[in-house]
Structures are given as structure tokens and as C-alpha cells.
Amino acid sequence: MNKKYLVFISILFAVGVFGFGAQAAFAQTQTSQSVLYVPLIGITLVPHPLTLPAAGGEVTYNYAVKNFLPGVPLTDVGIVDDNCSPVTFVTGDDNGNKELDYSETWRYTCSMKISTTTESSATVTGTANNITAQHSAYSTVVVGSKEPAPLVSIVNITKVAYPLSLPVGGGSITYTYKVNNPGVVSLSNVTVVDNKCPAMSGELGDTNGNGLLDPSEVWIYTCTTNLTQTTTNIVTVTAFANGLKASDNVSLTVKVDIPEASSTPTFPDTGTNPSPQIIVWEILGGILAILIVFFFLFRKNKTVVDQGMPEFFKKEKK
Amino acid sequence: MIVIFVNKSQAPIIVISAALIPPVQSIVLPPTIVAGIPVLMTIPKIDVNAAIEYVGLTSTGAMAVPKGPNDVGWFELGPRPGDLGSAVIAGHEGWKDGIPAVFDNLSKLAAGDKIYIKDDTGTTTLFVVRKVMTFGENDDAATIFDSNDGIAHLNLITCEGVWNAKTQSYSDRLVVFTDKENE
Numbered sequence: 070m071n072k073k074y075l076v077f078i079s080i081l082f083a084v085g086v087f088g089f090g091a092q093a094a095f096a097q098t099q100t101s102q103s104v105l106y107v108p109l110i111g112i113t114l115v116p117h118p119l120t121l122p123a124a125g126g127e128v129t130y131n132y133a134v135k136n137f138l139p140g141v142p143l144t145d146v147g148i149v150d151d152n153c154s155p156v157t158f159v160t161g162d163d164n165g166n167k168e169l170d171y172s173e174t175w176r177y178t179c180s181m182k183i184s185t186t187t188e189s190s191a192t193v194t195g196t197a198n199n200i201t202a203q204h205s206a207y208s209t210v211v212v213g214s215k216e217p218a219p220l221v222s223i224v225n226i227t228k229v230a231y232p233l234s235l236p237v238g239g240g241s242i243t244y245t246y247k248v249n250n251p252g253v254v255s256l257s258n259v260t261v262v263d264n265k266c267p268a269m270s271g272e273l274g275d276t277n278g279n280g281l282l283d284p285s286e287v288w289i290y291t292c293t294t295n296l297t298q299t300t301t302n303i304v305t306v307t308a309f310a311n312g313l314k315a316s317d318n319v320s321l322t323v324k325v326d327i328p329e330a331s332s333t334p335t336f337p338d339t340g341t342n343p344s345p346q347i348i349v350w351e352i353l354g355g356i357l358a359i360l361i362v363f364f365f366l367f368r369k370n371k372t373v374v375d376q377g378m379p380e381f382f383k384k385e386k387k
Numbered sequence: 388m389i390v391i392f393v394n395k396s397q398a399p400i401i402v403i404s405a406a407l408i409p410p411v412q413s414i415v416l417p418p419t420i421v422a423g424i425p426v427l428m429t430i431p432k433i434d435v436n437a438a439i440e441y442v443g444l445t446s447t448g449a450m451a452v453p454k455g456p457n458d459v460g461w462f463e464l465g466p467r468p469g470d471l472g473s474a475v476i477a478g479h480e481g482w483k484d485g486i487p488a489v490f491d492n493l494s495k496l497a498a499g500d501k502i503y504i505k506d507d508t509g510t511t512t513l514f515v516v517r518k519v520m521t522f523g524e525n526d527d528a529a530t531i532f533d534s535n536d537g538i539a540h541l542n543l544i545t546c547e548g549v550w551n552a553k554t555q556s557y558s559d560r561l562v563v564f565t566d567k568e569n570e
Contacts, residue, residue: 334444335448335525336522336528337450337560338546339477339490339546340546340556
């Protein structure tokens with residue numbers, strides 16, 4: 070009998086725990102599905118070789134594409150190079166689902182012949198949450214010199230909800246940028262400027278402390294600003310090597326949902342109490358009543374004190 | 388560089404870098420913004436000559452009111468008097484201790500009466516009363532604040548009716564509807 074009872078209790082407990090767990094999991098799923106994020110994509114473009122003899126020759130452009138937002142895979146990923154075509158997918162879709170996942174790096178290539186120093190740019194696009202993200206990379210192949218041109222890349226890794234809800238009057242947002250050097254020469258005078266966020270932090274990541282962005286290093290910058298409305302910022306990195314300048318930029322639109330004032334106000338309250346004098350009289354009446362009470366109390370106390378006085382005081386008083 | 392974020396459920400957000408924007412030759416203001424900022428209101432019939440304050444919304448979504456009994460308050464989140472749409476000005480009716488207020492006699496206005504608004508550029512705009520109506524304090528005020536008939540309106544509001552000590556408000560609102568007089 071007791072055993073059966075214990076089994077029954079255990080089943081109830083198990084069902085209860087399972088039910089709670091399932092409910093919690095559902096709530097978590099709902100929460101994660103209800104928050105959309107602005108997708109983030111980045112591309113690096115590295116030509117090979119970086120220099121060619123004066124006669125020119127064939128160059129192969131190698132592209133690496135990454136998704137910087139965990140849990141938000143990108144679809145419809147494509148690259149357009151303004152100088153080289155066709156751009157061919159090589160490898161990187163590890164799970165074969167045609168979505169660029171956070172853990173994956175998709176690699177592309179394109180080859181062509183050049184005879185003069187050539188600058189080129191490649192733009193990658195990818196879609197998530199019905200928003201298309203985009204990033205461009207720039208490179209230069211030097212013809213007739215052995216000094217390669219510098220390369221620099223900046224990506225935005227700020228996780229931003231879409232649309233971003235801010236309180237009335239705006240709110241704070243911290244952008245985070247990752248800068249790296251996909252080239253072969255160390256970069257000097259690295260500067261990162263955000264056109265909508267002036268308070269850019271210093272770099273974090275100069276591991277050997279030489280002040281140069283070495284090819285093995287990744288420098289992190291952050292910038293905090295106040296947003297009051299939908300804002301598109303463009304952050305640009307510039308760096309130098311071998312007397313040449315490298316540059317890259319990335320743009321992000323943060324859509325801000327500001328609680329709107331009601332489109333139609335309600336009527337103003339243009340009235341004041343028409344007879345405040347009544348209140349004044351009520352106050353004066355109250356004060357008068359208190360004074361009267363105090364008057365009688367004082368008289369009563371005075372009588373009691375007089376009665377308790379020694380005779381010579383009473384005489385003296387007289 | 389052109390950056391396009393396409394949201395399939397809404398209009399795409401397009402960003403064009405400054406390098407691709409052609410130089411601006413001239414700036415053409417939208418046709419609805421022509422009037423200056425109102426500074427003075429005159430209503431000869433009821434002897435009103437009042438400075439104009441700028442008011443917005445209260446925390447409850449009501450149009451705010453001028454601070455004292457003598458000034459009127461222009462709803463600065465709406466059109467300026469003289470711009471297309473409905474500009475709105477509110478004033479007090481009655482003040483504590485029997486002090487007279489600017490719109491004590493607003494109910495005496497009738498169709499055809501004239502109201503003058505002077506703006507910060509020195510321009511005076513004439514409005515003519517079209518009708519006077521009474522609303523409940525909780526009625527929909529859309530007809531006072533919104534219009535899209537291509538005419539510049541100026542609507543004046545004040546309190547009337549019965550004082551409710553509990554809500555500290557009058558029961559009704561008197562609204563004077565006016566239209567800009569075309570020159």
C-alpha cells in the first residue's frame with residue numbers, strides 16, 4: 070500500500086518536473102524568437118601575389134567571408150568584385166546547409182591578369198531576419214615594385230537588437246569593432262573613426278606592444294554613444310605601410326523605436342478651482358478653532374496653578 | 388559606397404556615402420513650413436492681447452497649458468499658425484482668487500470674428516472664426532488637432548462647464564474653429 074503510494078507520488082513529481090522544464094524551455098524559445106538582431110557580415114580580400122614584376126601577370130584574389138553574429142545564420146551570401154569575375158566558391162559550408170553559420174568561414178577565389186598596379190574592391194552581402202547585411206574589402210596589387218601594399222580590415226561585431234527599443238530621450242549603445250591585418254606587412258598609424266560616435270577607445274590587442282598592427286594581431290575598439298533616433302554610422306580604419314595607405318570601412322544601421330507621442334493629444338486642462346477662497350476660509354476657521362481650544366485649556370491650567378500656590382504668593386500677587 | 392539594408396516587411400534603408408552625393412545647389416523647404424514662430428495673439432472683440440508660450444504634451448498625453456492666466460499656449464508639436472493644418476492655442480478660463488484669465492470671454496466669439504497672430508518675423512496673420520463648439524473633456528480631439536483639407540486653421544481651446552472637485556477639472560471644453568484669411 071505504502072509502496073504504491075510512493076510510486077504514485079514519484080510519478081506526480083516526475084510529471085511536474087518535466088512539465089516545468091518543458092514550460093521553461095518553451096518560454097526560452099519564445100524569448101529567443103521574439104528578439105531579432107541586425108546581421109553582421111565581414112569579408113577580407115587578399116590578392117596573391119601582392120606584387121608583380123613590371124610586365125604584370127596573373128593574380129588570384131582570395132576572399133574569406135565570416136558571420137559575426139552567433140545564432141543568426143546568413144542566407145543568400147554572395148560576392149561581387151568590381152575588378153574580377155567570376156568569383157567562385159571554394160569551401161567552408163561545413164554542414165552543407167547553404168547558410169553561413171557563425172563558426173564557418175566561406176572561401177572564394179577569382180583570378181585575372183593585370184599589367185598595372187590595380188586597386189579592387191569586393192562586396193559581400195548576406196541576409197538574416199529579413200535584413201541584408203553588407204561589407205566591402207579593398208586591396209591593391211602593386212606592379213613593378215617589390216614593396217607590397219598594406220591591407221587592413223575592420224568589422225563590426227556589435228550585437229544589436231532590431232529594432233532597438235530605447236526609452237524616451239534615447240539610450241546608450243556601445244559599438245565594438247575588430248580590426249585586423251590580412252596583409253604581410255605590419256601597419257603603422259592605425260586610426261579608427263566613427264562618424265556618429267566620437268568617443269572611440271584606444272586599441273586593445275597590441276600583444277607585443279610595438280604600436281604596429283602586425284598580421285597576427287586583432288585589435289579591438291569600442292565606442293559608446295547615445296542614440297535618440299534611427300542611426301546609420303560609418304566607421305573607417307586607415308593604416309600605413311611602405312608609404313602606402315590602406316583603408317576599410319563598415320556601416321551599420323541601428324533602427325530605434327521611440328515611443329511615439331499620441332498622434333492626437335487629449336484636451337488641455339485649462340481650468341482652475343473657481344472658488345479657492347472656500348479653502349482659505351476653511352483653513353482660517355480651523356486655526357480659529359484651535360486657538361479657542363488652546364485659550365480655554367490655558368485658562369483651566371491657570372486656575373489650577375493659582376489654586377495650588379502658597380498663600381504668601383497669592384498675597385504677593387495681589 | 389551605397390549600403391542597403393532591406394527589410395522585406397518595410398521600406399529598405401538606403402545609405403549613400405557623402406562621396407556619392409551630388410553637391411546641393413539649394414534647399415527647398417516643404418510648402419507646409421512657411422509661417423514664423425507665433426509670439427503674440429490679438430482678439431479685438433474680447434480685448435485679448437496675449438503673449439504666446441510654447442507647450443507640448445503632459446505625461447498623460449494631454450496638450451499642456453500656459454503657466455499663468457495671462458498668456459496663451461501654442462501646441463508646438465503641431466503646425467504653426469498660418470501653416471497648412473490645424474494649429475492649436477489654449478488659454479485659461481478663470482483663475483484662482485478671482486483673477487481674470489485670458490480666455491474668460493472666449494465664448495463670446497462668433498462666426499466672422501477676427502483673430503490676429505504675430506510671428507517672430509513680424510508678420511501678422513489673420514484668422515476668421517468659422518464656428519464655436521463645445522466638447523466633453525474626454526471627447527476625441529482629433530477634429531481639433533488634425534486636418535488635411537489644404538487650409539491653415541487655428542483652433543482655440545479653453546475650459547467651460549462644471550468644476551469637478553474630484554478630477555480637478557471642468558466638464559467641457561470650448562473650441563473656437565478659425566480659418567486663415569487669404570489675402
